[in-house]
Amino acid sequence: MPVSIIEKIEVKYLQIINEKGEADPDLIPSVSDDEITRFFETIILARTFNQRALSLQREGRIGTYASILGQEASQIGSALAFSDDDWLFPSFRESGVLVAKGYPMWMLYRYWAGDERGMKCPDNLNIFPMSVPVGTHVPHATGAAWAMKLKGHRKAAGVYFGDGGSSKGDFHEGLNFAGVFKAPVVFLCQNNQWAISVPRTSQTAAKTIAQKAYAHGFEGIQVDGNDAAAVYKATKDAVEKAKSGGGPTLIECFTYRLDDHTTSDDASRYRSKEEVEAWRAKEPLVRLRLFLEKKGRWTKEYEAGVVKKAEESVDSEIKKAEAFPPPDPADLIRYTYAELTPRQKKELKESGWGS
Amino acid sequence: MGKLNIVGAINSALSEEMERDKDVIVIGEDVGRDGGVFRVTEGLLAKFGPERIIDTPLSELGIIGAAVGLAAYGMKPVAEIQFMGFLYAGLEQIFSHAARIRSRSRGRFSVPMVIRTPYGIGIKPPELHSESSEALFCHMPGIKVVVPSTPYNAKGLLKSAIRDPDTVLFMEPSRLYRAIKADVPDGDYTVELGKAAIHQEGKDLTVVSWGTMLHRASEAAEGFDAEIIDLMTLKPFDEEAILTSVKKTGRLVIVHEAPRIGGFGAEVAALVAEEAIEYLKAPILRVAGPEAVVPMARLEDYYTPSLERIKKAYEKVMQY
Ligand SMILES: Cc1ncc(C[n+]2csc(CCOP(=O)(O)OP(=O)(O)O)c2C)c(N)n1
Numbered sequence: 178m179p180v181s182i183i184e185k186i187e188v189k190y191l192q193i194i195n196e197k198g199e200a201d202p203d204l205i206p207s208v209s210d211d212e213i214t215r216f217f218e219t220i221i222l223a224r225t226f227n228q229r230a231l232s233l234q235r236e237g238r239i240g241t242y243a244s245i246l247g248q249e250a251s252q253i254g255s256a257l258a259f260s261d262d263d264w265l266f267p268s269f270r271e272s273g274v275l276v277a278k279g280y281p282m283w284m285l286y287r288y289w290a291g292d293e294r295g296m297k298c299p300d301n302l303n304i305f306p307m308s309v310p311v312g313t314h315v316p317h318a319t320g321a322a323w324a325m326k327l328k329g330h331r332k333a334a335g336v337y338f339g340d341g342g343s344s345k346g347d348f349h350e351g352l353n354f355a356g357v358f359k360a361p362v363v364f365l366c367q368n369n370q371w372a373i374s375v376p377r378t379s380q381t382a383a384k385t386i387a388q389k390a391y392a393h394g395f396e397g398i399q400v401d402g403n404d405a406a407a408v409y410k411a412t413k414d415a416v417e418k419a420k421s422g423g424g425p426t427l428i429e430c431f432t433y434r435l436d437d438h439t440t441s442d443d444a445s446r447y448r449s450k451e452e453v454e455a456w457r458a459k460e461p462l463v464r465l466r467l468f469l470e471k472k473g474r475w476t477k478e479y480e481a482g483v484v485k486k487a488e489e490s491v492d493s494e495i496k497k498a499e500a501f502p503p504p505d506p507a508d509l510i511r512y513t514y515a516e517l518t519p520r521q522k523k524e525l526k527e528s529g530w531g532s
Numbered sequence: 533m534g535k536l537n538i539v540g541a542i543n544s545a546l547s548e549e550m551e552r553d554k555d556v557i558v559i560g561e562d563v564g565r566d567g568g569v570f571r572v573t574e575g576l577l578a579k580f581g582p583e584r585i586i587d588t589p590l591s592e593l594g595i596i597g598a599a600v601g602l603a604a605y606g607m608k609p610v611a612e613i614q615f616m617g618f619l620y621a622g623l624e625q626i627f628s629h630a631a632r633i634r635s636r637s638r639g640r641f642s643v644p645m646v647i648r649t650p651y652g653i654g655i656k657p658p659e660l661h662s663e664s665s666e667a668l669f670c671h672m673p674g675i676k677v678v679v680p681s682t683p684y685n686a687k688g689l690l691k692s693a694i695r696d697p698d699t700v701l702f703m704e705p706s707r708l709y710r711a712i713k714a715d716v717p718d719g720d721y722t723v724e725l726g727k728a729a730i731h732q733e734g735k736d737l738t739v740v741s742w743g744t745m746l747h748r749a750s751e752a753a754e755g756f757d758a759e760i761i762d763l764m765t766l767k768p769f770d771e772e773a774i775l776t777s778v779k780k781t782g783r784l785v786i787v788h789e790a791p792r793i794g795g796f797g798a799e800v801a802a803l804v805a806e807e808a809i810e811y812l813k814a815p816i817l818r819v820a821g822p823e824a825v826v827p828m829a830r831l832e833d834y835y836t837p838s839l840e841r842i843k844k845a846y847e848k849v850m851q852y
């Protein structure tokens with residue numbers, strides 16, 4: 178019997194606007210100029226939030242913080258492709274997703290200052306608390322999406338995790354279940370090339386992360402993660418497919434973490450300046466600026482106005498965060514179960530909290 | 533003899549053990565070029581090369597599961613897990629395999645590995661970086677559990693753990709990593725597993741603690757004639773040292789950071805209740821964490837046993 182080929186996979190790569198702000202003529206009609214303007218303005222807002230978080234950390238006003246610099250297109254392009262009914266499952270490096278969805282920034286600052294109340298998602302959004310254990314939340318999105326399907330709701334779930342996260346069993350198990358149960362979920366791998374000091378090439382021997390979807394029976398695609406338009410289109414298509422019963426999609430956003438891993442890290446210990454600078458040239462805002470300028474939608478004054486508005490809004494959010502009263506110590510115990518256990522009642526009484 | 537902090541002491545134990553035994557390897561996330569997130573493995577890559585100081589893909593289950601096979605085959609893996617909260621991902625490999633393979637194979641195979649992980653409140657980090665879950669591991673037969681408290685015992689205990697024929701969980705108090713500098717001998721020495729140390733002698737009251745809390749329990753003992761026992765190995769623990777001391781003092785207070793309910797203090801209390809109750813002049817008290825998820829920075833001081841709470845317990849048993 179001759180050996181025959183029984184399966185072949187092809188992994189696509191999508192880019193719509195390149196580093197010079199030039200758009201692919203066939204693909205660009207799928208994204209409107211208004212949408213691109215929105216990406217531009219939201220990236221500026223998220224970047225302002227991020228820069229202020231970094232300075233607050235340096236001043237000791239918040240704790241350890243994970244910067245999103247360089248990854249804004251991957252976060253914002255994807256987040257804006259979901260509707261508010263959909264459910265999102267972020268990791269700890271998704272400030273851009275949260276800001277884009279309108280999550281109150283003052284609450285995020287509170288959270289990073291060590292106050293759990295910052296993760297109490299407002300009722301108008303469905304964003305799960307950010308997952309600190311890397312990759313472990315991937316199956317949660319599968320489960321929520323499966324529930325949407327079981328209940329006959331036309332919705333989708335989206336989950337964010339890193340290139341490092343794709344090495345966890347939870348990632349593979351989450352994808353496998355989604356494939357088997359055809360869950361309406363979009364897996365958004367934020368491949369920023371590094372997991373702290375471990376480069377992507379040491380994370381998996383596979384050429385792409387996108388191709389891992391095929392082993393679980395559905396499509397994966399790699400997109401230019403610094404091109405908000407490409408990320409948006411890929412995500413929008415995947416959400417649409419999910420909602421119309423087509424099952425899951427894995428999107429690998431190929432991007433770069435321009436800052437240290439977190440404020441406790443020093444990336445110069447393990448990667449070269451040249452590498453960082455080469456990626457800085459491809460960062461996501463510049464190409465949108467060039468694109469909008471060609472469309473007659475960008476001027477210096479326009480951008481200055483956007484920046485000013487972002488700074489004002491971030492400033493007032495920080496004021497609000499810092500004026501917020503400290504948490505009640507009884508909160509420690511209060512949310513463990515729906516009702517206090519006998520032991521907890523005793524502990525509250527002995528400590529005198531919440532009385 | 534040189535002055536080292538706990539980070540330096542552990543680094544020196546690893547380095548000396550790797551020189552002594554070529555089968556000892558270090559595996560984990562960011563242990564190589566980065567020297568570990570707490571810099572515990574700093575300099576080891578340059579000394580021993582990438583075949584022995586190995587950055588793995590990001591998977592605690594993979595690290596521990598592979599370490600089971602590495603160890604069974606004859607390597608001596610020392611696996612670093614970045615924070616105790618991320619050890620949860622490896623529980624199946626620890627509980628279902630590392631802890632049982634000797635039993636399962638009736639002694640034919642064994643898993644002589646060490647899992648090092650920082651534990652406890654101390655660095656004001658995000659969630660799951662401050663766990664203190666020793667009781668889970670003490671409950672499970674087949675794993676040893678060690679918690680150092682000083683640079684001296686950190687080095688000596690880690691060397692014993694690496695030479696031990698079974699799986700040892702080595703919990704490093706993150707709050708103490710750089711907090712204490714003390715004399716540590718340069719050359720080879722070990723601190724025996726399963727033996728407690730008398731941290732301070734006293735007549736009126738026995739205090740049992742370990743790791744970070746040992747130091748707070750000891751600070752709180754000012755003005756009391758307390759005998760402070762540093763348990764160091766929780767599994768198997770030094771029953772003799774505790775019983776001898778309690779028979780002398782007639783009073784026992786146990787201090788730990790983990791929740792009181794089901795905490796390891798319960799085991800210590802039960803031992804004394806079962807074997808020395810007739811010596812007791814006061815009830816046994818535990819000062820420990822509440823039945824709550826370990827909080828982030830803003831509430832952590834309410835979670836950890838405070839000096840005042842510990843002192844109050846000492847007073848209570850003295851005045852009983
Ligand atoms: C299960 C688990 N292991 C280890 C860590 C410590 N840690 C935090 S972030 C990180 C690297 C994550 O890399 P990646 O998934 O690529 O996400 P990125 O940080 O690059 O956004 C590690 C090892 C963790 N938070 N969770």
Ligand SMILES: [Mg+2]
Nearest residue numbers: 339340371372
């Ligand atoms: Mg990464």
